[in-house]
Amino acid sequence: MRNKKDQAAFHFMMLPGMIFLIIFSFIPMFGIVMAFQNYIPAKGISGSSWVGLDNFKFMLQIPDSKQIFANTIIIAVWKIIVGTLVSIIFALLLNEIRVRFAKRFMQTVVYLPNFLSWAILATVVMNIFSYEGPINAFLGWFGIDPILFMASNDWFRPMLVLTDVWKGFGYGSIIYLASLTSIDPGQYEAASIDGANRFKQLWYITLPGLMPTIILVTTLNLPNVLNAGFDQIFNLYNPLVYQSADIIDTYVYRVGLVERQYSLGTAVGLLRSVVGIILILSANKLAQKFTDYRIF
Amino acid sequence: MTAQTIKSRIADVIIWILVLAFTLSCLVPLLNLVAISFSDNAAASANLVSIFPVNFTFSSYEKLLSDSQFWRSFMISVERVALGLLVNMTLMILTAYPLSKSSKQFRGQKVYMNLVIFAMLFSGGLIPTFMVVKQLHLLDSIWSLILPGAVPIGNVILLMNAFRGVPKSLEEAATIDGASQWTILGRIYLPVVLPTLATVMLFTIVGHWNDYFGALVYINKASNYPLQTYIQQLSVEVQNVTDPEKLMELAKISDRTLNAAKIVVSTLPLLLIYPFMQKYFVSGIVVGSVKE
Numbered sequence: 001m002r003n004k005k006d007q008a009a010f011h012f013m014m015l016p017g018m019i020f021l022i023i024f025s026f027i028p029m030f031g032i033v034m035a036f037q038n039y040i041p042a043k044g045i046s047g048s049s050w051v052g053l054d055n056f057k058f059m060l061q062i063p064d065s066k067q068i069f070a071n072t073i074i075i076a077v078w079k080i081i082v083g084t085l086v087s088i089i090f091a092l093l094l095n096e097i098r099v100r101f102a103k104r105f106m107q108t109v110v111y112l113p114n115f116l117s118w119a120i121l122a123t124v125v126m127n128i129f130s131y132e133g134p135i136n137a138f139l140g141w142f143g144i145d146p147i148l149f150m151a152s153n154d155w156f157r158p159m160l161v162l163t164d165v166w167k168g169f170g171y172g173s174i175i176y177l178a179s180l181t182s183i184d185p186g187q188y189e190a191a192s193i194d195g196a197n198r199f200k201q202l203w204y205i206t207l208p209g210l211m212p213t214i215i216l217v218t219t220l221n222l223p224n225v226l227n228a229g230f231d232q233i234f235n236l237y238n239p240l241v242y243q244s245a246d247i248i249d250t251y252v253y254r255v256g257l258v259e260r261q262y263s264l265g266t267a268v269g270l271l272r273s274v275v276g277i278i279l280i281l282s283a284n285k286l287a288q289k290f291t292d293y294r295i296f
Numbered sequence: 297m298t299a300q301t302i303k304s305r306i307a308d309v310i311i312w313i314l315v316l317a318f319t320l321s322c323l324v325p326l327l328n329l330v331a332i333s334f335s336d337n338a339a340a341s342a343n344l345v346s347i348f349p350v351n352f353t354f355s356s357y358e359k360l361l362s363d364s365q366f367w368r369s370f371m372i373s374v375e376r377v378a379l380g381l382l383v384n385m386t387l388m389i390l391t392a393y394p395l396s397k398s399s400k401q402f403r404g405q406k407v408y409m410n411l412v413i414f415a416m417l418f419s420g421g422l423i424p425t426f427m428v429v430k431q432l433h434l435l436d437s438i439w440s441l442i443l444p445g446a447v448p449i450g451n452v453i454l455l456m457n458a459f460r461g462v463p464k465s466l467e468e469a470a471t472i473d474g475a476s477q478w479t480i481l482g483r484i485y486l487p488v489v490l491p492t493l494a495t496v497m498l499f500t501i502v503g504h505w506n507d508y509f510g511a512l513v514y515i516n517k518a519s520n521y522p523l524q525t526y527i528q529q530l531s532v533e534v535q536n537v538t539d540p541e542k543l544m545e546l547a548k549i550s551d552r553t554l555n556a557a558k559i560v561v562s563t564l565p566l567l568l569i570y571p572f573m574q575k576y577f578v579s580g581i582v583v584g585s586v587k588e
Contacts, residue, residue: 023443
């Protein structure tokens with residue numbers, strides 16, 4: 001009796017969430033058939049003609065597509081590597097600051113950019129790196145000609161990595177700071193009695209202590225290899241730098257929604273989803289294997 | 297002083313300089329924006345403003361007061377956060393609670409769990425989702441910004457793990473007293489997971505406040521844009537110009553101080569809740585990621 005009532009309550013609780021998931025997650029999955037059609041909005045999915053793998057073949061033929069996949073992976077990998085390193089370095093440096101008030105204040109400041117949207121930060125970035133902006137003025141002191149950072153294919157990618165790392169390093173350092181506090185202080189005492197200097201303590205105690213967290217975070221970052229940062233690029237790029245900055249997500253938006261090539265956009269999106277799932281599942285397996293942690 | 301301590305002192309100085317450099321890199325650009333918003337337009341477009349206003353003036357804020365579109369967008373954002381918070385929190389709690397039960401206690405838990413994970417892993421993508429929203433005639437309505445993301449699965453899983461951490465004995469005691477699952481959820485589980493609840497609540501607020509993309513896709517009338525989309529559009533005309541010279545010209549004549557004021561005002565609500573947030577999101581991240 002009691003148990004029946006509980007079961008009913010549980011099902012009832014799940015109901016609203018499931019309704020929304022069905023409408024906005026599961027039904028769109030059927031829309032994927034558009035990728036195998038020459039979809040015409042007026043005819044709908046049932047009326048449009050089937051073209052098999054033509055959209056995928058076309059996708060692989062257009063010269064842009066190789067560039068787009070390459071851009072996505074290159075940008076994402078650089079962001080992950082530099083972002084992880086800077087977060088760790090910052091956490092290690094901050095950990096050495098013993099003045100509590102100063103430490104608190106600096107933490108508050110560096111966590112902040114992560115909570116501002118790229119719609120806002122894009123203006124900040126463009127201000128600073130504009131042709132007549134402070135960075136170019138600074139370079140001018142050394143006799144360097146002004147650089148069009150945001151409109152040059154040579155500079156745009158490094159700018160993406162730099163500004164992304166800038167936005168995220170503080171937030172990224174939280175988890176490393178947390179795991180630094182769990183390292184046994186007794187180890188440091190023992191080491192300093194043995195005459196180990198600060199650098200040696202860092203090398204032999206702190207870094208090994210941090211290693212499990214580093215491995216975990218890096219593993220969980222694996223699925224982001226296809227996530228080069230739509231928000232950032234979308235807000236910072238312009239047609240001049242499509243060549244070096246266009247990624248799968250920006251391409252799907254432009255071709256699929258703006259230019260209304262629904263089938264092509266869906267096909268590119270589908271390919272991305274499939275590779276994405278493979279990456280997430282592998283990350284979950286790896287994390288479980290190396291660190292006993294499960295994403296789900 | 298021994299050589300060792302001198303070396304250590306030098307290391308300290310270097311560490312302080314580096315940490316300060318990192319910190320200033322985050323602080324200075326934002327202060328610069330505030331300074332621009334309080335400077336006069338001539339000084340701002342000549343790039344004379346650093347972190348202190350030049351020719352201090354409220355004029356851009358006065359101009360902002362009369363910009364009705366800005367305030368309309370501001371109110372749409374406020375409405376969106378309020379509605380979004382209500383919908384997201386309700387669905388998150390109701391979905392996470394049964395999922396946190398063992399499959400022994402809730403037959404069917406496994407089935408639901410698999411569905412939720414599948415929805416997290418695989419999606420139809422941008423375009424099919426757009427089609428569904430369009431077919432439901434939600435385009436141009438504020439609900440198009442809320443309903444498609446009504447169940448934030450990442451947060452559901454975070455909350456589910458928090459529910460799992462609640463001691464079973466509390467529930468058993470309540471069951472003996474004849475409490476229903478609804479009472480147990482409301483009276484026992486929710487109060488215990490309050491910190492996690494606060495964390496996901498803050499993430500939800502920030503998420504809704506910061507999102508500009510939803511409106512770009514689902515809202516056709518620019519007058520119905522929420523704040524961040526409105527701000528994002530400010531830079532669009534500059535973005536679509538490909539000629540570098542024209543780009544510079546455009547940047548020069550654009551009203552930089554007014555734009556800066558708009559950005560400052562649209563960031564203000566976030567800055568106001570930020571101090572309260574920090575306590576929660578730090579512990580939220582740590583609980584969610586480091587498992588000792």
